[in-house]
Amino acid sequence: MNLTSRGERLTGRIFLIALVVVTLLPFLSMLSAALQPRGTVPTGLAWPSDPQWGNFGAAFTAANMGVLLRSSLLIVVGVVPIGVVIATMAGFGLGHLRVPGGRIAFGLLLLGLTLPLEAVVTPLYYQMRDLGLLNTRWAIILPLIGLYMPFSVFWMRAHFTTVPKELSEAARVDGSNTWQLFWRIHVPLARPAIASLTILLFLWTWNQFLLAIVLVDDATKRTMAGALGAFQGQWGTDLVLLCAGSLLILTPTLIVFLIFQRQFIKALIQGSLKG
């Protein structure tokens, strides 16, 4: 590491800084547009003489953001806890209890890891219609739980295969049944894995777009990303408002990411490396 020459080091640093700037530019450019007076046509990146922070408030009201936030949260609350609990149980069954024939179940789940969502979205529409769930949040919640299972079970199973069997042995000697074993011993131990999975499922649900626009017409019952799609259709010509609204909509995910950065990145890396 020390053999790198000073010149090389400088060029390298400059390159990295340039890349960081390029990565941030779209955000900055959106911010600069969002702060221009409404009704004007913004150009590129120009700091307004009189930044209109009120535009964010206007976008919040125009997009009915309070309702959208609530809707997204409802969907997240529907998807994430159920998804995490049943994936943890399945991971426990496949990874720790090693149920007979578990390999077949696991292979079936692996199939889903590469599946493009577009391959199932059409039948999901008709399936939801037949269930009478079209245009309800359930139409997003239920399929998402299923669609996340391949990764989630995979993720939890990877954790449970590393837990020593002796632990369960000892608990059983103390007279606990499998249910107690799971909740009292294994779930507390799996907390880091569960936390990572929770963060990932939250972000993926929040950002889900295709399912939201196909299965729910009413933008106020969609995920944030789905609602943003409708917002673009409605406010596409009012660039100032559109940029302000987009920034508002992407802020929650940014905040969650910045808070849980470490777990998030770890989860994604381990999840994909084991895939």
Place this chain on the structure above:
Amino acid sequence: MTSAVGSTSAGAPTRAGGEDRQPPVRPYRKRWGRTAGWLGWLWVLPALSMYGFFVLRPLLTTMQYSLYNWNGIGRAEWVGLDNYLTVVTDSDLLKIISNAFILIVFFSFAPVCLGLLVASLVRRLSAGPFGTVVRTVLFLPQVIPLVAAGIAWTWLLSTDGLVNQILRAVGLGGVTRAWLGEFDTALPSVGVIGTWVMLGLCTILLVTGMSKIDPALYEAARIDGAGPVREFFAVTLPSLRQEIGVCLTVTIIAALASFDIVYISTSGGPGIQTTVPGLEIYRLAFSQRQVGLASALAVVLMVLVLVCVLPIQRLTREEKA
């Protein structure tokens, strides 16, 4: 049901349900097998049934639909493989499929190459806070909704956008254009958005991979007189086989199954210049009401993903296995 497994010892009492509360008289393995055997499936069942009902079942339905001519409302008419024949002969659909393959260059190869460069720079220059900042910032596009990325870039690449503003500023005013609106530049422009989104993921995966490389290998290379470039090709690249495989897998799937970015930034236009299979499936199924053809395209897309991804998995696994 509960006694099916672990009944190797003749005297094992069978029980209909209930959990094991006996004192540990018999060897551990047998008790384990009996309680956890087939009953263990109860743990897997909720996850598996959600997956089965909302993924496997629709998947089979897609295959079924693909053999019919159906408008989603009326009677479906059996057409056998006709829809598939259309997919592989219709020039528009072939163009749409080839668009997805062009996007692989931007979504997959570019981020992996650039990611390798960035990761080796980060490793060599800045293990400290600077490196963390670089990684975090590059990762940001990966966490925001793709829709937001699409909107940001649509604005950036528009006639009055930042890209043209910069070009004018450096005296390249003649090159300016509506990047997403013109035939030659639309698809590469969509691709650039993909590169921007995927770079962070690839970088972080590769940095992680590099941190696992034994420093002794670098020492050895240096003693042999290898410069940074030789070092990269002799040590870094071969050690990253698995990580590169993962990057390629994830990004190729993202390219072939792309939808959000294209839908927002160009809606597939101009013409079908930026239409990708994902968007076409959506359009065929929900605006054209050609559910059968949409489903055939969906099956083809799925097969294409597998055909691209499985060999990579195989190639990158072998060494470590």
